[in-house]
Amino acid sequence: MKGDLLFCEDAPSAPSASSTSKSSAASPLYCRTVLDLIHNRRKITVEMALRLSKFFGSSYKFWLNLQNELETREIRKKIEKDLNQIHLYSHTA
Numbered sequence: 001m002k003g004d005l006l007f008c009e010d011a012p013s014a015p016s017a018s019s020t021s022k023s024s025a026a027s028p029l030y031c032r033t034v035l036d037l038i039h040n041r042r043k044i045t046v047e048m049a050l051r052l053s054k055f056f057g058s059s060y061k062f063w064l065n066l067q068n069e070l071e072t073r074e075i076r077k078k079i080e081k082d083l084n085q086i087h088l089y090s091h092t093a
Contacts, residue, residue: 029055043067 029051036042044052049063076083 043071 033042033048037044037048042048044063044067046060046064049060049067052058052063053060
């Protein structure tokens with residue numbers, strides 16, 4: 001499932017679907033935005049990474065790296081055949 005990487009076991013206390021309204025009420029993380037993130041309808045932007053890091057007491061880089069990893073996996077799967085046709089560059093003098 002796409003959203004699994006975003007809220008994996010290594011993530012610091014990621015909100016469950018039942019606690020999103022409570023989490024949103026306690027911070028400027030709006031319920032709709034949190035639900036969109038959970039259901040992979042929205043990407044983690046730099047601004048959202050900063051908000052999530054403040055709320056969870058984690059690094060903004062953690063959240064941006066999760067988003068980058070998710071995008072890399074999706075694109076790698078999409079272009080796998082093309083990548084397999086690319087050969088390592090070998091420079092000989």
